[in-house]
Amino acid sequence: MHISDGVLPTAVALGTSAVSAGILLWSLRRTPADDLPKVAVLTSAFFVASLIHLPFGPTSVHLLIPGLVGALLGPSAFLAIALGLVLQCLLFQFGGLTALGANLLMIGLPALLAGLVFYHFKGRTKKQRILVGALCGGGATFFSALILALLLASGGEDFIGVAKLALIAHIPVVLIEAGVSGMVISFLLKVKPELLDIPFVLKEKA
Amino acid sequence: MTVFRRPLSLLLLIFFLFWVSPLLTLAQETPPQMEAMAPMELLQQKNQQLHQQLRDARREIAQIRTEGSAPGWQEVVTGLGIIFGLSGVVMMVTARWRLTRR
Numbered sequence: 001m002h003i004s005d006g007v008l009p010t011a012v013a014l015g016t017s018a019v020s021a022g023i024l025l026w027s028l029r030r031t032p033a034d035d036l037p038k039v040a041v042l043t044s045a046f047f048v049a050s051l052i053h054l055p056f057g058p059t060s061v062h063l064l065i066p067g068l069v070g071a072l073l074g075p076s077a078f079l080a081i082a083l084g085l086v087l088q089c090l091l092f093q094f095g096g097l098t099a100l101g102a103n104l105l106m107i108g109l110p111a112l113l114a115g116l117v118f119y120h121f122k123g124r125t126k127k128q129r130i131l132v133g134a135l136c137g138g139g140a141t142f143f144s145a146l147i148l149a150l151l152l153a154s155g156g157e158d159f160i161g162v163a164k165l166a167l168i169a170h171i172p173v174v175l176i177e178a179g180v181s182g183m184v185i186s187f188l189l190k191v192k193p194e195l196l197d198i199p200f201v202l203k204e205k206a
Numbered sequence: 207m208t209v210f211r212r213p214l215s216l217l218l219l220i221f222f223l224f225w226v227s228p229l230l231t232l233a234q235e236t237p238p239q240m241e242a243m244a245p246m247e248l249l250q251q252k253n254q255q256l257h258q259q260l261r262d263a264r265r266e267i268a269q270i271r272t273e274g275s276a277p278g279w280q281e282v283v284t285g286l287g288i289i290f291g292l293s294g295v296v297m298m299v300t301a302r303w304r305l306t307r308r
Contacts, residue, residue, distance in 0.1 A: 033300035040293035044286050051277065087288060091281040 001064055001144065001170070002088070002103050003151060005096025012154045017101025020082070023108065027078035038195070039076050042069050046084040050094060054172055061173050066107045067140030068181045070114030071133055072188075074198035077111040078104075106147045110140035119200035129196065130186045137181025138174045145170045 008016075031039060049063040070077040082104050088094040095103045114136035122129045149163035188195050 033297065033304075036293045036297050036300075040289050043289045043293075047285050047289065048282060051282065083289060083292070087285040091285050092277040 001062070001106070001148060002095030003099040003106070003148070005098050008099055008102055008151060008155050012151065013098050013102060015101075016105045016151070020101040020104040020108065023078050023112075024082050024104070027075055027082075027112075030075035031079055035073075035076060039073060039080050042073055042077075043080040043084050045069070046081060047087055050088055050092065054176065061169055063173060063177060063180070064107060064141055064144060065137070065177060065180070066111035066144055067114040067137035067177060068133075068184055070111035070116075070140060071118040071136050071181065071185065072195060072198065073111075074115040074119060074200045075112070077115055078108040081108045081111055102151050106144055106151060109147065110143035113143060114140040115198070116200050118196075119198065122196065126186075126189055129189060130182050133185035134178040134182030138178030141170055141174045141177050142167070145174075 046065055046069050049065045052063045054061055054063075066077070066081065069080055073080055085095065085100060085103055085107065089097060089100060089103075117139070118132055118136045122132050145166040146163060149159055149166045152162045152166075153159035185196065
């Protein structure tokens with residue numbers, strides 16, 4: 001899923017980096033110091049999840065878990081994904097430093113969206129929370145694949161063709177992530193339900 | 207007559223050796239078209255075998271490359287250490303900052 005160095009035009013790489021930096025600053029300001037242990041745990045989960053590869057035809061795809069990170073962290077998800085991506089880039093050689101902004105936008109935006117959706121639609125019953133969590137997990141990966149196609153289209157590729165390929169390749173990941181997110185949320189509802197009550201505040205209170 | 211018997215038999219032998227026997231061997235050999243086909247088939251077979259071996263070698267090289275570039279447990283532990291270390295440092299700094307504010 002990661003975009004490598006030199007794939008995107010310079011203007012797109014610079015633009016996405018600037019937008020990502022802005023959102024990262026916003027995410028940093030919305031992260032309370034008390035939430036840092038949780039952010040660290042989910043950053044590590046995101047960092048390690050990329051090592052779980054699923055064989056798919058001649059190639060293989062790996063887990064991303066943006067939906068789960070977004071649902072559990074809310075606005076701090078962007079910060080967690082930024083740190084995870086920097087480490088994946090430096091230690092695993094996934095993606096590239098010049099494409100870091102694009103990768104961050106591709107995974108971070110769906111995570112924030114998943115957080116927003118989970119916060120507004122999680123409801124009160126256990127079943128509804130698990131269902132919304134699973135939908136957030138699968139939907140965020142689907143959205144990531146769409147952004148990937150959009151970014152690759154900016155480099156001169158045919159959007160429809162790339163989008164089809166990216167979506168088909170990520171069908172198993174979408175399904176597995178929906179299942180994993182649902183299971184994690186169901187487990188958290190039993191052992192620590194307060195973890196799921198993350199306020200998704202877009203603006204600081206005056 | 208007995209005088210000519212020996213040279214005559216010698217002549218017959220030479221005639222057979224140098225004239226008839228090559229014709230007989232030629233008659234037994236395959237026609238020229240068939241003769242040309244056999245090396246072509248052999249070449250094609252060899253070509254297919256080589257292609258198969260080349261494909262196997264390429265697959266093995268790709269496998270070795272992916273195995274070599276795959277991150278090991280050392281990178282994973284390093285990454286986890288950096289994440290928890292950084293969060294620990296930030297938590298310590300914010301805690302101290304809170305204490306000094308009081």
